[in-house]
Amino acid sequence: MYTQSLDQAPVGTDTNNAIDIHQDAAKQAAFDAVIDADGKIEAQDWMPAAYRKTLVRQISQHAHSEVVGMLPEGNWISRAPSLKRKAILLAKVQDEAGHGLYLYSAAETLGTGRDELLDALHSGRAKYSSIFNYPTLSWADVGVIGWLVDGAAIMNQVPLCRCSYGPYARAMIRVCKEESFHQRQGFDALLAMMQGTEAQRAMVQESVNRWWWPVLMMFGPPDADSPNSAQGMRWGIKRISNDDLRQKFIDATVAQAETLGVTLPDPDLTWNEATGHYDFGTINWQEFQDVLAGKGPCNTERLATRVKAHQDGQWVRDAAAAYARKQAAKQQRQAA
Ligand SMILES: [Fe+2]
Numbered sequence: 001m002y003t004q005s006l007d008q009a010p011v012g013t014d015t016n017n018a019i020d021i022h023q024d025a026a027k028q029a030a031f032d033a034v035i036d037a038d039g040k041i042e043a044q045d046w047m048p049a050a051y052r053k054t055l056v057r058q059i060s061q062h063a064h065s066e067v068v069g070m071l072p073e074g075n076w077i078s079r080a081p082s083l084k085r086k087a088i089l090l091a092k093v094q095d096e097a098g099h100g101l102y103l104y105s106a107a108e109t110l111g112t113g114r115d116e117l118l119d120a121l122h123s124g125r126a127k128y129s130s131i132f133n134y135p136t137l138s139w140a141d142v143g144v145i146g147w148l149v150d151g152a153a154i155m156n157q158v159p160l161c162r163c164s165y166g167p168y169a170r171a172m173i174r175v176c177k178e179e180s181f182h183q184r185q186g187f188d189a190l191l192a193m194m195q196g197t198e199a200q201r202a203m204v205q206e207s208v209n210r211w212w213w214p215v216l217m218m219f220g221p222p223d224a225d226s227p228n229s230a231q232g233m234r235w236g237i238k239r240i241s242n243d244d245l246r247q248k249f250i251d252a253t254v255a256q257a258e259t260l261g262v263t264l265p266d267p268d269l270t271w272n273e274a275t276g277h278y279d280f281g282t283i284n285w286q287e288f289q290d291v292l293a294g295k296g297p298c299n300t301e302r303l304a305t306r307v308k309a310h311q312d313g314q315w316v317r318d319a320a321a322a323y324a325r326k327q328a329a330k331q332q333r334q335a336a
């Protein structure tokens with residue numbers, strides 16, 4: 001995640017019933033003390049309703065992003081250029097499903113059921129990362145997604161391993177380890193292409209040209225336009241600002257692009273000796289807002305595919321529920 005979305009409209013329900021701040025001053029003080037000490041809040045602990053709501057929104061949007069993120073790459077599994085690349089891509093896409101599972105589970109610990117979370121996604125009320133509303137037009141896109149999209153995700157997600165909410169932080173530790181593999185496999189696939197034919201190099205460059213700017217948007221709006229970030233920072237959910245993360249990503253990626261031999265499509269990208277960072281051009285935030293508002297190239301297709309996949313999987317959920325009922329009845333009989 002793909003966690004661009006602290007600024008999105010809230011979804012889900014607030015399960016922390018009618019909290020009266022005055023009555024709960026002691027609980028609030030205990031919560032604040034844990035946050036101030038950089039400790040962890042666990043599922044059974046008291047927490048402010050707004051903290052819970054923010055986490056449900058962020059973790060579920062993150063989970064949705066992992067699952068919808070399987071679609072652009074899944075599109076290339078049957079067309080991978082070799083058995084080796086197919087096996088790697090299958091493993092990668094399966095990892096993303098696993099990330100979705102960890103994260104839905106983490107969100108459920110906050111008291112919102114998975115059905116409710118999925119319903120918010122399928123009805124279009126919940127967001128997922130806008131990057132997955134762009135199409136995968138060539139095999140190079142699979143490599144570029146690994147290198148840049150998973151690379152940006154790592155930059156976003158490593159600080160989440162220190163998130164104040166324990167179940168989310170622990171899920172992120174494992175997710176980040178797997179994301180590192182994703183980034184490396186993408187870079188490796190691109191390196192092989194860059195050492196190939198002229199046509200392969202051109203395919204990589206064309207793909208980098210399309211993805212570079214949307215990837216920079218993955219870090220979310222500029223800090224000045226990100227009103228919820230300060231509260232997220234205060235709660236120890238967000239650790240590094242959108243702009244700082246974006247800068248870190250750019251600084252780390254330029255050298256990798258040089259190693260690959262691709263040009264990043266930004267004429268303003270220059271090293272600034274004074275700041276010790278790369279300067280870069282202006283991001284088209286209108287495009288970001290448009291894609292967020294459902295007007296990206298693949299929004300409709302992605303959501304329709306996800307809804308169909310969920311409906312097609314109904315028989316699996318029914319079978320699992322029937323099996324669980326049968327096992328429970330069996331155990332009851334044995335206990336009697
Ligand atoms: Fe992932």
Ligand SMILES: [Fe+2]
Pocket residue numbers: 096150153178179182
């Ligand atoms: Fe990934």
